[in-house]
Amino acid sequence: xxxxxxxxxxxxxxxxxxxxxxxxxxxxxxxxxxxxxxxxxxxxxxxxxxxxxxxxxxxxxxxxxxxxxxxxxxxxxxxxxxxxxxxxxxxxxxxxxxxxxxxxxxxxxxxxxxxxxxxxxxxxxxxxxxxxxxxxxxxxxxxxxxxxxxxxxxxxxxxxxxxxxxxxxxxxxxxxxxxxxxxxxxxxxxxxxxxxxxxxxxxxxxxxxxxxxxxxxxxxxxxxxxxxxxxxxxxxxxxxxxxxxxxxxxxxxxxxxxxxxxxxxxxxxxxxxxxxxxxxxxxxxxxxxxxxxxxx
Numbered sequence: 268x269x270x271x272x273x274x275x276x277x278x279x280x281x282x283x284x285x286x287x288x289x290x291x292x293x294x295x296x297x298x299x300x301x302x303x304x305x306x307x308x309x310x311x312x313x314x315x316x317x318x319x320x321x322x323x324x325x326x327x328x329x330x331x332x333x334x335x336x337x338x339x340x341x342x343x344x345x346x347x348x349x350x351x352x353x354x355x356x357x358x359x360x361x362x363x364x365x366x367x368x369x370x371x372x373x374x375x376x377x378x379x380x381x382x383x384x385x386x387x388x389x390x391x392x393x394x395x396x397x398x399x400x401x402x403x404x405x406x407x408x409x410x411x412x413x414x415x416x417x418x419x420x421x422x423x424x425x426x427x428x429x430x431x432x433x434x435x436x437x438x439x440x441x442x443x444x445x446x447x448x449x450x451x452x453x454x455x456x457x458x459x460x461x462x463x464x465x466x467x468x469x470x471x472x473x474x475x476x477x478x479x480x481x482x483x484x485x486x487x488x489x490x491x492x493x494x495x496x497x498x499x500x501x502x503x504x505x506x507x508x509x510x511x512x513x514x515x516x517x518x519x520x521x522x523x524x525x526x527x528x529x530x531x532x533x534x535x536x537x538x539x540x541x542x543x544x545x546x547x548x549x550x551x552x553x554x555x556x557x558x559x560x561x562x563x
Contacts, residue, residue: 273413274401275320276313279389283312301537303360304423305530311348315341319386320394327390337386342370342379349373356431359542430530437531438546438553444519445548532557 287301287309302309318340326332350373352360363369368376401409535541535557543550 270406270409270413271398271401272317272321273417274404274409275397276310276317277308277413277416278313278397278400279316280308280310280313283309283315286312299536300533303537304420304427305533306419306423308420310420311344315344315382316386316389318344320390323386323390330387330391333390334383334387337390338379338383341382341386342374345378345382346370346373353544357435357544358431359540359544360538362540362542426530430534434531434534435543435546438543438549441549441552442546445552 284302284307288298291299291301300307304310319337322340323333323336326336349359349361350371352358359372362372363375363378364372366375366377404412531553535553539554541550
């Protein structure tokens with residue numbers, strides 16, 4: 268029983284990946300690996316079919332019950348998967364919030380109905396052929412193949428989780444650097460504003476003194492000129508220092524945006540609506556950079 272369930276899982280995980288890739292090719296006009304993993308599998312499809320077959324096989328004689336049961340089970344699986352991935356990685360991997368009749372953006376009525384019809388097709392038409400294929404494969408060879416596929420998927424999962432952790436770390440660095448740049452710019456602007464206001468206040472005071480003591484006009488003008496020259500020099504030094512710091516941080520920001528790995532690019536292409544709960548701005552910058560590169 269376990270042997271057959273494992274084969275069902277891997278076969279439908281692969282067929283689900285083929286479905287996702289085909290759908291993405293129709294929408295985008297290019298090949299996109301839409302799987303969560305790097306390999307040609309979408310585990311959620313494998314788990315979904317295993318759950319549907321295990322729970323709904325007794326209802327296979329009634330198409331309405333099979334359809335409704337498939338809608339409920341696949342929607343529950345998709346909701347739980349989206350919720351779990353968001354809690355684990357602090358990222359929203361897909362979002363149906365703009366779809367009518369959605370639940371928390373994880374599932375929506377349109378795709379729930381599509382999964383219902385897809386499961387009816389699987390149970391009534393496709394699955395008998397899959398079972399025939401499983402029976403044809405010699406069991407010893409089948410066990411070896413299952414062990415190999417399981418090992419490859421485990422390595423792939425570990426690599427994907429590592430990629431996501433590195434992506435989150437990179438997003439945190441981008442946001443931290445962006446905050447430093449904004450803080451430096453704002454601080455420079457506030458310091459400059461304070462100095463201008465201080466000079467204006469001092470200028471107003473001198474004007475009152477000049478009205479009262481006109482004979483000290485020349486002395487006051489000389490003092491004002493010296494103060495303004497000193498202030499201009501200090502302002503230029505500060506501006507130069509902040510400019511150099513901003514240039515360094517800008518170069519670091521460019522390095523972070525340009526230093527994406529294959530795994531990062533693949534995830535961003537596979538999930539174009541991926542949103543980070545903690546670093547939304549940084550992820551948006553990465554999306555914009557990829558869009559810019561594609562349009563060049």
